[in-house]
Amino acid sequence: MAPQHNRTVLVLLDTPLTELSSSALELLTVARELGRVEAVSIGSPSVATLAQLGSYGVELVRQAKGGGSLGAEAAATSTPLVAEVLARAVEVSDADVVLLTATFPNKESAARLAWLTGAGLIVDAASVTTSDDGHVVGGKRVFAGSWDTVCEVVTDKAVVTVRANAVVAAPADAPVEVDVEGFDVSPSALALASVPTSREVHVVAGASGRPALAEAAVVVAGGRGTFGDFTPVEDLADALGAAVGATRDCVDEGWIGHDAQIGQTGVTVAPRLYVGAGISGAPHHRGGMQASQVIVAVNADPECPIFEISDFAVVGDLAEVLPQAAARIREHQGR
Numbered sequence: 001m002a003p004q005h006n007r008t009v010l011v012l013l014d015t016p017l018t019e020l021s022s023s024a025l026e027l028l029t030v031a032r033e034l035g036r037v038e039a040v041s042i043g044s045p046s047v048a049t050l051a052q053l054g055s056y057g058v059e060l061v062r063q064a065k066g067g068g069s070l071g072a073e074a075a076a077t078s079t080p081l082v083a084e085v086l087a088r089a090v091e092v093s094d095a096d097v098v099l100l101t102a103t104f105p106n107k108e109s110a111a112r113l114a115w116l117t118g119a120g121l122i123v124d125a126a127s128v129t130t131s132d133d134g135h136v137v138g139g140k141r142v143f144a145g146s147w148d149t150v151c152e153v154v155t156d157k158a159v160v161t162v163r164a165n166a167v168v169a170a171p172a173d174a175p176v177e178v179d180v181e182g183f184d185v186s187p188s189a190l191a192l193a194s195v196p197t198s199r200e201v202h203v204v205a206g207a208s209g210r211p212a213l214a215e216a217a218v219v220v221a222g223g224r225g226t227f228g229d230f231t232p233v234e235d236l237a238d239a240l241g242a243a244v245g246a247t248r249d250c251v252d253e254g255w256i257g258h259d260a261q262i263g264q265t266g267v268t269v270a271p272r273l274y275v276g277a278g279i280s281g282a283p284h285h286r287g288g289m290q291a292s293q294v295i296v297a298v299n300a301d302p303e304c305p306i307f308e309i310s311d312f313a314v315v316g317d318l319a320e321v322l323p324q325a326a327a328r329i330r331e332h333q334g335r
């Protein structure tokens with residue numbers, strides 16, 4: 001689709017503004033296809049971030065000012081405040097579209113923003129395009145990844161949260177100069193009251209150094225077939241630069257933390273590649289992973305249900321198959 005340069009697209013930059021995440025870069029790639037891209041920041045972008053933004057075609061960063069002595073990281077955890085910042089940014093930029101990554105807090109901010117601005121809202125879009133009459137159109141996978149739906153925003157303004165891995169991030173043909181412009185925000189009493197004090201802000205660092213499960217481009221998950229030994233699963237994940245996931249049974253057994261649970265009562269993932277080892281493919285688990293682009297399953301049972309939705313089925317003992325796969329991948333990478 002040819003970019004519509006008369007449309008202004010605001011992209012919320014996640015805070016803290018260190019290196020932009022892969023989902024942020026994907027969001028900028030989507031935004032460029034819709035119109036002229038401006039970013040909204042809560043806090044000061046670093047020189048490196050500005051260079052990254054320029055290479056992705058962002059012409060202007062609108063930096064929120066106001067809220068007294070609030071730190072950017074604390075302010076960014078308040079969904080009412082983020083919504084008010086974005087509403088003000090929409091006002092000063094006269095933007096037509098606002099895009100956010102599909103994190104849980106962002107989805108709440110997006111809903112508040114849509115209410116504040118009268119915009120139409122799409123959450124968890126897997127694609128964002130426009131209709132012939134210029135409306136924003138979002139593609140969504142629903143009902144546990146079993147149906148593809150298309151939602152058209154019929155209001156003048158649109159707010160969309162975009163799932164990780166919706167597109168492959170690609171820089172602009174040529175980098176652009178980025179301007180930074182401040183804009184004043186006068187947060188409401190509600191927004192200020194919802195900002196946690198510094199003592200209440202917990203920034204949980206990924207101790208493993210692996211990507212976040214919901215955003216990862218590659219996920220390696222283990223099930224009951226691991227019998228509690230996740231070493232081969234973690235080793236293959238590290239060879240692939242992947243996140244580690246699991247079925248609920250493994251979490252219930254205490255073999256792995258709750259954050260790793262994929263499924264209807266866990267995290268929903270839609271990576272480019274999902275590898276499931278020792279997982280039967282129960283509906284509760286499939287609901288959280290069957291929207292993955294390529295599914296590889298390793299299972300000792302050739303009749304296991306997960307093979308029905310797999311692109312590649314490997315019949316074998318995961319304790320033998322996964323280390324061989326990890327070794328070949330490392331060999332291929334020259335490590």
Ligand SMILES: Cc1cc2nc3c(=O)[nH]c(=O)nc-3n(C[C@H](O)[C@H](O)[C@H](O)COP(=O)(O)OP(=O)(O)OC[C@H]3O[C@@H](n4cnc5c(N)ncnc54)[C@H](O)[C@@H]3O)c2cc1C
Nearest residue numbers: 223224225247248263264265266278279280284285300318
């Ligand atoms: C209300 C509710 C909500 C639920 N929510 C979730 C959820 O969010 N996520 C979730 O995952 N589950 C959820 N469950 C549980 C779900 O129904 C299944 O019980 C669970 O997904 C099965 O996990 P599993 O595939 O690891 O185990 P199993 O079904 O026991 O499968 C183990 C598989 O490992 C294979 N295997 C055994 N040994 C090996 C080996 N050496 N090498 C390779 N393969 C081997 C077996 O052939 C088998 O296919 C929920 C259940 C309920 C009731």
